Amino acid sequence: MSHGYRIPDLAEMAATAAHLGLPESAGLEVFMQKGSWLFIYGLKLSDNVLFLYDHEFGDLQPLSGIEAVLNQWWEIELADAAEQA
Numbered sequence: 142m143s144h145g146y147r148i149p150d151l152a153e154m155a156a157t158a159a160h161l162g163l164p165e166s167a168g169l170e171v172f173m174q175k176g177s178w179l180f181i182y183g184l185k186l187s188d189n190v191l192f193l194y195d196h197e198f199g200d201l202q203p204l205s206g207i208e209a210v211l212n213q214w215w216e217i218e219l220a221d222a223a224e225q226a
Contacts, residue, residue: 155170161181168187170183172184178196182194
């Protein structure tokens, strides 16, 4: 890790997600962000469903499970690698 880099706690992540327009943010537990807050991942507390919020499109999508999260991250990494090649 870089010197001075700090991982935000859950409350800070929730506040940032709400500021970025995450709908229903009071009922959602944010646990991860990817791409400088372009993608926000979390858990909908009322029914324990994983979700993805795409900040660019303002779209909140349910996910089938953690495998879907990991697969999406892998696709992003592959796309980034292809752009750099």
